[in-house]
Amino acid sequence: MAVCSAYTTQSLNSTCSISTPAKTHLGFHQKQVVFYRRSSKRGGSGSGSCVITCSAGDSQTVVIGLAADSGCGKSTFMRRLTSVFGGAAEPPKGGNPDSNTLISDMTTVICLDDYHSLDRTGRKEKGVTALDPRANDFDLMYEQVKAIKSGVAVDKPIYNHVTGLLDPPELIKPPKILVIEGLHPMFDERVRDLLDFSIYLDISNEVKFAWKIQRDMAERGHSLESIKASIEARKPDFDAYIDPQKKYADAVIEVLPTQLIPDDNEGKVLRVRLIMKEGVKHFSPVYLFDEGSTISWIPCGRKLTCSYPGIKFHYGPDTYFGNEVSILEMDGQFDRLDELIYVESHLSNISTKFYGEVTQQMLKHADFPGSNNGTGLFQTIVGLKIRDLYEQITSSKTAAPLEATKA
Ligand SMILES: Nc1ncnc2c1ncn2[C@@H]1O[C@H](COP(=O)(O)OP(=O)(O)OP(=O)(O)O)[C@@H](O)[C@H]1O
Numbered sequence: 228m229a230v231c232s233a234y235t236t237q238s239l240n241s242t243c244s245i246s247t248p249a250k251t252h253l254g255f256h257q258k259q260v261v262f263y264r265r266s267s268k269r270g271g272s273g274s275g276s277c278v279i280t281c282s283a284g285d286s287q288t289v290v291i292g293l294a295a296d297s298g299c300g301k302s303t304f305m306r307r308l309t310s311v312f313g314g315a316a317e318p319p320k321g322g323n324p325d326s327n328t329l330i331s332d333m334t335t336v337i338c339l340d341d342y343h344s345l346d347r348t349g350r351k352e353k354g355v356t357a358l359d360p361r362a363n364d365f366d367l368m369y370e371q372v373k374a375i376k377s378g379v380a381v382d383k384p385i386y387n388h389v390t391g392l393l394d395p396p397e398l399i400k401p402p403k404i405l406v407i408e409g410l411h412p413m414f415d416e417r418v419r420d421l422l423d424f425s426i427y428l429d430i431s432n433e434v435k436f437a438w439k440i441q442r443d444m445a446e447r448g449h450s451l452e453s454i455k456a457s458i459e460a461r462k463p464d465f466d467a468y469i470d471p472q473k474k475y476a477d478a479v480i481e482v483l484p485t486q487l488i489p490d491d492n493e494g495k496v497l498r499v500r501l502i503m504k505e506g507v508k509h510f511s512p513v514y515l516f517d518e519g520s521t522i523s524w525i526p527c528g529r530k531l532t533c534s535y536p537g538i539k540f541h542y543g544p545d546t547y548f549g550n551e552v553s554i555l556e557m558d559g560q561f562d563r564l565d566e567l568i569y570v571e572s573h574l575s576n577i578s579t580k581f582y583g584e585v586t587q588q589m590l591k592h593a594d595f596p597g598s599n600n601g602t603g604l605f606q607t608i609v610g611l612k613i614r615d616l617y618e619q620i621t622s623s624k625t626a627a628p629l630e631a632t633k634a
């Protein structure tokens with residue numbers, strides 16, 4: 228919990244105090260701020276600000292946003308990220324079996340689907356998709372993420388993907404790292420401003436289609452036509468509300484069809500680009516060989532086994548939606564993951580704690596989708612960068628005053 232003290236900018240006759248936690252209509256267990264106005268000698272009462280200063284102590288929460296469309300690898304990324312911090316992520320113990328939340332020692336991942344304001348029937352009746360902002364409660368999302376960030380537990384709603392209904396809420400206590408993942412973590416400016424770091428998984432239509440087929444046809448028994456129809460139905464709202472968020476992201480993992488196989492339409496070999504914004508506090512982009520240069524590298528040969536179509540890296544400075552960025556690109560796939568150490572040793576600023584940590588993480592999760600290509604490699608690296616960012620923030624942050632109630 229944050230430790231807070233309060234003072235007033237009003238006259239000496241006024242005081243502020245913080246009472247014991249109380250539940251509010253917004254569903255958070257708030258340290259209630261009370262602004263008392265005592266009558267002055269003349270019987271009047273003034274007005275002023277009550278300023279609360281909270282020092283986060285050892286319990287400040289770093290907030291990470293992860294945006295992507297459904298079926299674009301958010302869960303896989305989350306598993307890699309949680310693993311970097313150690314410990315397995317599990318749903319809240321003894322809670323709703325259909326909870327979307329995953330908790331580990333250091334991290335709590337909440338799914339923003341839980342802020343759907345319309346359930347499945349409600350959306351159908353109103354003719355809106357879940358991607359439409361009108362189907363989501365951004366006020367509540369903002370209030371609750373803000374509360375958690377300042378050390379206050381909340382009762383977060385649950386959207387039940389099995390029934391399509393909104394279930395009774397679950398208690399979310401402030402973790403060390405809160406990840407908000409889903410369709411809209413960067414859509415609402417107020418929520419966006421709470422993020423210490425943001426990531427967008429930008430999966431091209433061709434690849435998204437291939438992944439959807441693989442999962443929804445092979446694993447969930449959907450027909451090819453229904454998958455196509457579902458992608459088409461979501462596309463206008465995806466283009467309008469989800470995709471534009473990538474311009475705000477501190478890191479984008481862009482997944483495209485390979486350029487190594489002419490006219491490839493299988494979507495198995497991938498070209499993956501890690502787009503890293505320059506000038507982000509506590510985040511220094513990864514580079515290949517020489518920072519700021521433009522470099523193309525084919526690592527295949529004596530030290531890295533490659534079968535057709537090989538592997539190609541590219542690195543260099545660029546611009547992305549008007550922002551200066553560095554882009555690291557990998558096209559192709561690894562034959563032998565243990566040889567990844569060769570590639571790792573040529574990358575800098577990867578925020579590892581020991582030589583070979585990226586390779587170790589990749590080998591540990593060799594069975595996760597994307598472990599043999601740039602998706603797994605870049606997700607792992609972003610996970611390490613987030614650990615580094617967390618460590619920098621927690622070691623450097625000082626108390627910041629919060630403007631509270633106005634009398
Ligand atoms: N890097 C990858 N390479 C190949 N396939 C992948 C990759 N990441 C994800 N997939 C495929 O996409 C499917 C969805 O992945 P995942 O469950 O991680 O996505 P999600 O965004 O969490 O989905 P949802 O929001 O629908 O739960 C996986 O079952 C897998 O088939």
Ligand SMILES: O=C(CO)[C@H](O)[C@H](O)COP(=O)(O)O
Pocket residue numbers: 296297340347357358387388389391410
């Ligand atoms: O885009 C989505 C995010 O995961 C889902 O489609 C949305 O949450 C609605 O879920 P469901 O289809 O289970 O009613």
